[in-house]
Amino acid sequence: MPNITYVHPDGARETIDVPVGTSVMRGAILNNVDGIVAECGGEMMCATCHVYVEEAQLPLTPAQSDDEKSMLEFTASERKPTSRLSCQLVVTPEMDGLVVHLPETQV
């Protein structure tokens, strides 16, 4: 199962096995990783599952849809070039070792 590492704003790291086909958001929710709210449940309505993908790993992640780009305008923490909605990061075998940084706040 691919490993995904969630890095909290204070630098604490949590590494979780997330099944292929499950989103990075759901992986966090199911494993009690704090810092991802996901109030719409993955419908791209709320922008509260915002993460920053480790820059060098951006090519491992799927392309952004127009919907996601629009929703990223509404994040509570600063939008950066590495910003993604983690509900859209559906884990593939190639994403093993992915590191995502959690923002200061989601709401």
Added chain:
Amino acid sequence: MGEPVVAIVGAGQGGFQAASSLRQEGFGGRVLLFGDEPGLPYQRPPLSKSYLAGDSGRDELWLRPEEFYRKQQIELVTGAPVAAIDRRGRCLRLANGDEIGFDRLVLATGARNRPLPVPGADLDGVLGLRTLADTDLLRQRLDNARDAVVIGAGFIGLEFAAVAGAAGAAVHIVELTPHPMGRVVSPAVSQFYAEAHRGWGSELLLGTGVARILGDNGRVTGVETGDGRLLPADFVLVCIGVVPNTELAAEAGLAVDNGIVIDEFLATSEPAISAIGDCANFPTRFAPVRVRLESVQNAVDQARGVAANIAGKPAPYDKVPWFWSDQGDLKLQIAGLAISCDRHVVRGDPESRSFSVFCYRGGRLVAVESVHRPADHIAARRLLMGDPRLSPDEAADESFDLRAHAARKPG
């Protein structure tokens, strides 16, 4: 003196969020969360969308895993209906006779489906859609259904109709008013969705009531409309709106009027008792009247508000309402409340299946409905937070940069 106790009645999206936000706000007392359904608190929106369609599983419905409640020290008590509130004694009585004292009480009791008052409504195969158990039953029926009748063309009825049609059922939608979703969307969006559903193969019977539901040996076989048409049905979904669950509040002597009446700080007529979500009737600057809203956004934001209040950081509730509905391949997003609007301006071309309707009341933008226009929706949410100052001409002009306008500093 013991530690302070917050009791939350209702373990839906609002109740869950209130408990969770209390801990995020640093509340250190006891948090008790009472739900009358069995199992972990879950999300309802997928019940009429991806979960119903079989695109997502049960594990994806849970708001949080069981361990979350232990770690956060949230005492989740499920399958335990609350029978009464002793307002003066600050105590809840459970159906099993147990009594639990509280310092603050949050009512997140939600709503229940409005029953259809016609003969035959109790036949086997006449179903509603509100709980996980409802959807599990509907999914089984859907597997073998040839003919489905949906009574009520609101969000849930139409979401279900799209899924049922895609699953191969012949779908009739019966709606008492001439306008699908007419209570909540503009005429243009209503009309667009009526045509979309016809395009997906459903037959819409608008301005049509139901006289009775027909059955054989206790099982539903069809629906007779008010104008005498007989529609075949293996099953019937009734979704004609909801009734807020206000009985506990009313019996405790709290003010109730289309929901539990709360003030801008989400407090009921008893300051120690708050109400949030589908069951709460509240004043808002987004409407000319008090409202009661049925949405994830409203439940979640009011839950955060009540948690902040209890944690000693009170602020008036003032969040922009927003909604969404997935029907077929169309995503409808709404920001604001389109109540008593006197002018509607369309941006984009409905023929292209990507457009927004800007709704004005007295010259002021109050709501924006977007079909496949997420950028418009996000701009609208930003605009409505402050003073929108968007003229109808600007709204209609696709060369006018909404995003830049929404990003400008307020003032």
